Amino acid sequence: MRTTVASAALAAVIACSTSAVAQTPKRGGTLNFAISAEAPTYDCHAGNTYAVVHAVAPFYSTLLKFDLSKYPAVEGDVAESWTISPDQLTFTFRLRDNVFFHDGTKLTSADVKATYERLRNPPAGVVSVRRASYEDIAEITTPDERTIVFRLAAPNPSVFQNFASPWDCIYSAAKLAEDPLFPSKTIMGTGPFKFVEHVRGSHFAGTRHDRYHVPGQPYLDGFRGVIFSQGAAMLNALQGGQVLAEFRSLSPAERDRVAGALGPRLRVEEESWVLKLTIAFNAEKAPFNDPRVRKALSMAIDRWGGSQGLSRIATLRAVGGVMRPGSPFATPEAELAKLPGFGRDIRAAREEARRLLREAGHPNLSFVLTNRTLAQPYTPGGVFLINEWRQIGVTVEHRQVETAAYNAAQSSGNFDVLLDFSNEFMDEPNNGLTKYISSDRSPNNPARAVDRDLDRLYDLQRRETDPAKRNAIIREFEALAMERAYTVPLLWWHRIVATHTHLRGWQMSPSHLLGQSLAAVWLDQ
Amino acid sequence: MLRYLGRRLLLMIPTLVGVAILTFFMLRVVPGDIVEVKLRGDGGNVTADVIAAERARLGLDQPLIHQFGDWMLGLVTFDFGVSMWTGRPVVEEIALRLELSFQVAVMATIVAVLIAIPLGTISALFRNTWIDYVVRIFTIAGLAVPSFWLGMLVILGLLAWFNWLPPITYTPIYVDPIANLSQLIWPALAVGYRYAAVVARMVRSSLLEVMKEDYIRTARAKGVFERLVVMRHAMGNALLPAITVIGLEFAFLIGGLVVTEQVFNLNGIGRLFVQAVARNDFMLIQTLVMLLAVVFITVNLIVDLTYAALDPRIRYK
Numbered sequence: 001m002r003t004t005v006a007s008a009a010l011a012a013v014i015a016c017s018t019s020a021v022a023q024t025p026k027r028g029g030t031l032n033f034a035i036s037a038e039a040p041t042y043d044c045h046a047g048n049t050y051a052v053v054h055a056v057a058p059f060y061s062t063l064l065k066f067d068l069s070k071y072p073a074v075e076g077d078v079a080e081s082w083t084i085s086p087d088q089l090t091f092t093f094r095l096r097d098n099v100f101f102h103d104g105t106k107l108t109s110a111d112v113k114a115t116y117e118r119l120r121n122p123p124a125g126v127v128s129v130r131r132a133s134y135e136d137i138a139e140i141t142t143p144d145e146r147t148i149v150f151r152l153a154a155p156n157p158s159v160f161q162n163f164a165s166p167w168d169c170i171y172s173a174a175k176l177a178e179d180p181l182f183p184s185k186t187i188m189g190t191g192p193f194k195f196v197e198h199v200r201g202s203h204f205a206g207t208r209h210d211r212y213h214v215p216g217q218p219y220l221d222g223f224r225g226v227i228f229s230q231g232a233a234m235l236n237a238l239q240g241g242q243v244l245a246e247f248r249s250l251s252p253a254e255r256d257r258v259a260g261a262l263g264p265r266l267r268v269e270e271e272s273w274v275l276k277l278t279i280a281f282n283a284e285k286a287p288f289n290d291p292r293v294r295k296a297l298s299m300a301i302d303r304w305g306g307s308q309g310l311s312r313i314a315t316l317r318a319v320g321g322v323m324r325p326g327s328p329f330a331t332p333e334a335e336l337a338k339l340p341g342f343g344r345d346i347r348a349a350r351e352e353a354r355r356l357l358r359e360a361g362h363p364n365l366s367f368v369l370t371n372r373t374l375a376q377p378y379t380p381g382g383v384f385l386i387n388e389w390r391q392i393g394v395t396v397e398h399r400q401v402e403t404a405a406y407n408a409a410q411s412s413g414n415f416d417v418l419l420d421f422s423n424e425f426m427d428e429p430n431n432g433l434t435k436y437i438s439s440d441r442s443p444n445n446p447a448r449a450v451d452r453d454l455d456r457l458y459d460l461q462r463r464e465t466d467p468a469k470r471n472a473i474i475r476e477f478e479a480l481a482m483e484r485a486y487t488v489p490l491l492w493w494h495r496i497v498a499t500h501t502h503l504r505g506w507q508m509s510p511s512h513l514l515g516q517s518l519a520a521v522w523l524d525q
Numbered sequence: 526m527l528r529y530l531g532r533r534l535l536l537m538i539p540t541l542v543g544v545a546i547l548t549f550f551m552l553r554v555v556p557g558d559i560v561e562v563k564l565r566g567d568g569g570n571v572t573a574d575v576i577a578a579e580r581a582r583l584g585l586d587q588p589l590i591h592q593f594g595d596w597m598l599g600l601v602t603f604d605f606g607v608s609m610w611t612g613r614p615v616v617e618e619i620a621l622r623l624e625l626s627f628q629v630a631v632m633a634t635i636v637a638v639l640i641a642i643p644l645g646t647i648s649a650l651f652r653n654t655w656i657d658y659v660v661r662i663f664t665i666a667g668l669a670v671p672s673f674w675l676g677m678l679v680i681l682g683l684l685a686w687f688n689w690l691p692p693i694t695y696t697p698i699y700v701d702p703i704a705n706l707s708q709l710i711w712p713a714l715a716v717g718y719r720y721a722a723v724v725a726r727m728v729r730s731s732l733l734e735v736m737k738e739d740y741i742r743t744a745r746a747k748g749v750f751e752r753l754v755v756m757r758h759a760m761g762n763a764l765l766p767a768i769t770v771i772g773l774e775f776a777f778l779i780g781g782l783v784v785t786e787q788v789f790n791l792n793g794i795g796r797l798f799v800q801a802v803a804r805n806d807f808m809l810i811q812t813l814v815m816l817l818a819v820v821f822i823t824v825n826l827i828v829d830l831t832y833a834a835l836d837p838r839i840r841y842k
Contacts (some may be wrong), residue, residue: 038800040563040610049567127579129564129571184612200611200621201792201800202694226693229796230787233693236680237790240690403566404557404805411561423568434570444570 025216025505029523031223034234034246038201038227043184044169045119046127048423050248050512053166055204055225057516059102060169060189061213063093063112064160068507068515072328072426074164078107078190078213084160088465091150091160100211101172102194109142114173116140116150123180133162133431155465158430166425166513192218192519203227212519219505219522231375238498244523245499248512249273249315251376255496267501269508272318272326273493274427277381278435280418280487283449287362288416294485296356297417298341299349300392306384307491314377317494322436322478324492324510327427328467329474339482353392366395367416370409373400381490382419410446418446420487425513429474433458436481449486526833533829537822544818545600548811549593558585559609559805583609596811606808610801615812618797623779625695626786626793628705629712630778634771636717637724641767644721645728649763650755652733660725667722673784676715680788683711693790712789716782720774727770732763761835768835772828776821780813 037051044052044060065077079093099107118126120134138153152159169189175182187195193206207222226243228234235254237243239261259266281288281297288294303319311317321331321339336342343349357363371382379400386396401409409415424431434444437458438451457477464470482488497508505520560579564571580586599606605615648660683689691708698705735741736759744754783795794813801809833839
């Protein structure tokens with residue numbers, strides 16, 4: 001799903017970058033890069049914003065990691081090899097023998113066990129945000145210092161890839177035993193860089209970990225992740241060469257500005273993103289408790305046309321269903337077009353939408369769309385929706401609020417329609433579908449709907465280890481979810497990363513949370 | 526004088542208590558809480574029990590009056606608590622940024638005073654001449670142009686013409702004066718220009734008023750040189766309103782440079798304030814408001830005392 005930027009300047013940029021792919025990495029130098037938010041914690045297990053990953057990923061290792069050149073394939077990080085039992089209930093990992101923490105102690109299976117015990121069963125006072133991802137693990141054992149075994153209570157096809165989660169930083173068992181909150185106070189892992197300093201509001205700095213387990217890596221002497229609170233300041237720094245990259249994403253306008261200024265000195269990479277904007281209808285409130293109203297509002301949206309327009313001004317592009325287009329469980333385009341709200345004939349869809357609203361007794365519907373104040377991609381997404389709904393005679397007030405007020409509206413149900421979003425690190429239905437199942441089971445679905453049919457299908461796919469059968473269940477789930485339309489996708493995000501061409505070894509991926517250890521990054525200067 | 530000073534200092538206490546009560550309870554009316562922003566702000570399937578546990582850890586599940594009592598007790602003992610966002614002591618968070626904000630405020634004040642007093646004086650003395658017109662255009666432009674926009678122009682100009690940008694991270698002046706000044710001089714100039722415009726107009730109008738006073742006419746009638754009339758007799762009185770403006774502007778600059786700090790990527794108090802508000806970091810917001818209240822009250826006191834020093838007619842008892 002990688003795309004090439006059309007402008008001549010960017011084409012030159014990309015051509016320039018590909019010519020140097022095969023070069024031998026050079027040692028040395030300090031990488032300055034931008035982080036456009038401040039991490040609220042050092043603790044990966046409690047973190048939920050990319051700012052945590054971008055700031056602390058270089059200091060930590062994980063059990064597995066994604067092989068970004070073959071995404072979604074995974075490879076070992078501290079794990080050297082692994083076996084999976086035929087019933088997919090037992091995962092046995094053999095750990096590398098040369099992994100050392102920054103304090104000089106050697107990593108053993110006890111450290112990995114302590115890490116996953118903390119994730120799945122956090123002690124009092126410790127926050128584990130992704131506890132649900134490991135609820136199927138029944139037991140973790142360590143037969144020897146280099147072997148760790150995870151036994152599941154029931155099959156779960158997502159568990160293996162979850163072992164490559166960038167959030168699952170491995171901590172020292174000894175340090176955790178001293179203080180379970182140690183990771184929120186101190187940064188000390190086995191990653192390619194050792195912690196130097198964090199000046200809050202300013203920057204994170206790291207220096208090379210000489211005993212890193214990948215021979216020769218890291219190539220950099222160190223890095224500095226500079227925190228920016230405003231896009232314009234970050235762009236200036238990128239244009240001026242003070243930072244060589246911002247690894248989350250630029251908007252199309254930002255891309256064009258920097259590419260225009262730097263020309264062949266800039267590399268721009270684009271890819272569809274494992275994030276999507278969704279529309280949540282408050283199913284507890286009339287008239288959104290009427291499926292005809294929800295379906296009509298979804299059908300009125302010209303997603304295909306919107307994709308073309310919005311992709312020029314916002315970080316939105318791909319039209320997709322419940323799974324990201326191009327990902328293993330995505331709906332083929334021809335099939336997608338048959339779902340309500342995804343048809344190519346927008347005139348017919350809007351006619352049907354008007355009919356549904358008339359039938360439901362709301363031909364002149366008006367309501368409030370609650371949205372975030374963030375410019376990308378929420379504002380253009382919201383404005384687009386209002387215009388789409390206007391086409392069927394619906395009047396919408398656009399209420400953009402700060403994150404705190406947005407979250408409050410979401411959790412209290414004090415909204416009509418919410419422009420919601422998903423935040424994943426991989427294309428995994430067990431995570432992605434939680435947007436659509438009953439709200440009493442999934443805090444990830446703000447629609448306040450209870451639908452046991454969707455829950456049943458979700459559970460079926462969650463236990464299905466045969467990918468083909470699982471795919472069929474997901475299709476059934478998707479058709480039902482789009483018909484009942486408690487929460488519907490608007491568009492999938494589009495990631496645009498611009499880096500100076502002398503920054504090498506970093507790999508683009510569909511998630512801004514992956515590949516941020518910087519171990520393979522080097523400077524060609 | 527000392528009794529006056531003591532009385533003013535004692536008056537600070539009820540003022541600050543009032544500020545504390547208003548700040549605490551008004552913040553609680555604002556929808557949303559920091560736990561949701563922290564754990565759900567970027568999406569995610571965080572369960573209600575995790576949210577509840579974190580709220581309990583931060584004491585947000587306690588009755589309001591209990592939370593208020595704890596905070597007031599902390600204020601009295603100079604324990605300002607910890608930031609709910611970072612978990613670090615609030616004092617540490619503020620101290621980290623105060624040095625930078627204070628330095629920018631001092632530098633901008635120096636820039637403003639150095640520009641405003643000569644310009645305001647010249648403008649008044651050459652009233653309705655081309656010199657006055659030029660100065661007035663300069664000052665009106667200073668009022669009309671937002672500091673942050675001027676800052677953006679400065680940054681873009683440096684980038685376009687010199688391919689150079691000020692450093693993006695702060696270095697204290699005692700560590701590396703050149704790095705420090707090359708970062709902070711630009712925001713100081715951008716902010717100082719608007720500040721200078723305000724003060725220059727105040728100096729001009731005030732001096733024009735004073736120059737019409739009887740005692741100035743008397744001085745001239747005695748044959749005192751015009752320069753002495755202005756410098757010795759007029760300026761002292763003309764500067765009094767300007768000093769009030771300089772004081773208030775200085776206090777404002779400590780926490781009010783929100784957008785300018787963002788434009789220059791400065792890790793200052795203004796940016797911290799906005800972030801704290803966006804995150805509903807109650808402990809940090811409360812302490813920042815108290816800090817700014819103390820700054821304003823102190824600056825006002827200093828202004829009043831300066832009045833007494835400059836104007837022999839004013840005596841505080």
